Amino acid sequence: MNIFDEVMHRLSSKTRMRGLFRDVHVEDLERIVTRLQDVLEEKKAAVEEQQEKIKAKQNSIEVIKKMMDEKGISIEDFGSTAVGEKKKRNIKRYLFEFQDKSGSNHQWEGSLTGRAPKVFQEYLQRTGKERSDCIIEER
Template sequence: MNVFEEIQHRLSSKTRIRSLFKDVHAEDLERIISRMNDVLAEKLEARDKEEEKRQAKIESIEAIKQIMSDRGVSLDDLGALEIEAPKKRRNIQKYTFEYQTEAGDTVQWEGATTGRLPRDFQAYLDRTGKKRLDCVAE
């Protein structure tokens, strides 16, 4: 049981409240009640503000609905007008790379400067210590 549930359980019955405050002076009890009333007033004020915000939204929605009906527009019409944004394409520049296999054959490979490489090309780069861009065929 968490603290809030425990407090709620203790304060939910007059008998439990009496036993809880049996050794408390009347002045202390009045101070506690006054503070609780202050907290209650704050909670009620916050609830009223939220209700006002909700009511303002409802009024705005009703006004928008009225404008739409005056102009003959429905929610379906709004959905039909949505234009899909074109998909962004990755702009990856492709190169033709030229390298030699261990057998001495010259091979050309088309690809980018990032990503995985053919095994032979990777072995060539490791063997020679070159970078990919050093192998671009012109």
């Protein structure tokens, strides 16, 4: 059990709290209660502030929606990237054919950019060809 669970367990019952504070002086107990009340006030203020921010944001959204309705604009008018969708990359894939140093033919599927197998890179350097010269099929 971690410390937070232990504290919550002790403070969740009046009987356990009496046992916990049995040997504590009244002044010390009053000081603890005062500090707990201060923490409670701070927590309430933070929650209220967060709720006010959410409410202000909702009000702004409503104003913007109203303006959009008045102008006849919809979310779709902004395009697909405006609503948080990622634009898909359209990378064409090809089947390449090449020969290694020993003369064996190999095939590799990939694109015109990015990393390629070391054997293919060596073939391109050795022959001085471009990747596009080795394309045998578009996928």
